[in-house]
Amino acid sequence: MLLRPLRLPLLALATGLSLGLGTGPWAWGPSALAQAQEGAEISPALSVEQARAAANRILKAVKSRDANLRYSQFSDELKAVSSPAMVASTMRTQPRLLNWTLLSVQGGLRDTTVEASLTTSRGQQDLFIVLNGEGKLSGYHLDLSDEAPSLVARKFVTALSNGHFISARSFLSLSLQREIGADRLQMRWQQLQRQTGSLVRIRKTVVAEGTGDERLVLVNTEFNRLSDSLYVILNASNEITGIDFPSEPIGPQPVR
Known part of the structure; x- marks a missing residue:
């Protein structure tokens, strides 16, 4: 990957290397959950x-x-x-x-x-x-290749917040969908909300860095208890290939 300012964390996110983001309970990438498929019963393909x-x-x-x-x-x-x-x-x-x-x-x-x-x-x-x-x-x-990456990331987080986990999963690349079921998306989102509270609004989405092949979108979100940024990686076709939710969201700040 060529996302230079965040090269090591994003490489971990996408490949599951032991560099923090890729192995944490909130991060998924193309290989992060492959082990979950091992031993699964294989059904014959349709004609x-x-x-x-x-x-x-x-x-x-x-x-x-x-x-x-x-x-x-x-x-x-x-x-x-x-x-x-x-x-x-x-x-x-x-x-x-x-x-x-x-x-x-x-x-x-x-x-x-x-x-x-x-x-x-x-x-x-x-x-x-x-x-x-x-x-x-x-x-x-x-196929959302004609849409802005920031809009795709926003729609993904909105679907999660509305409890539409099947719709949210549809934004993932097909290869990542094979590793991440809708039930796992639901579980991870609910785990996050136990710390943050319910999503109030998406403040803004920012394309932080990108190349011709992929881009990182920061989705700045406001929850009931606190605010934080969710990381979404998209490929050149605007398919989500990596996700990272903060494992330790920033705590509530005093009123000023």
Whole structure:
């Protein structure tokens, strides 16, 4: 990495080296949680036909805006951090899906990814749908390469603060999503809030340093008890590839 002023901490964050940020309870990167996947049962990947059929079912549910049907298509892991009411709430903030075209299908050891080109009420957008061995939705990622990195980081933290952990996880790169489940995002955010209190507002987002390949965004946040900055690393496609929450947030300051 070439984030010069913070090179060692950020390298630790992204690779899990023993340099503080990468191994702390609040930091995640592309390798930080790989050990959590060891020993996991591997389900057979879907065939191309099965994957396309499952993706079409999911997109039809999105187009119909049927929250109950949408929830029923979640994997067990996603259901554990969501509900039909939460799905309905999220749907109200999203553009309407008008139609779509399925593109590539890529099989992996534990999941299958289907790429789709969407036509929505706000224009065209590419979507990557991640399916488990049962054809259930285990994750997704929208192409946000045209958005500002600061806006992507802000949306990510906002989704966390609203308890929409599935939506928050969608901002992560697909490789990082395979290592960080929505349940782990929920657990880490709740652990942070036990020290800080609930999020009151995001004061500002600052792109602290960047290269052609990645950039660090500081999300300055105000909680009930204190304020601090959350660190979000994005690649050139505006996919989140690393996250760091402070392990020892700055304590409440006296009134002046």
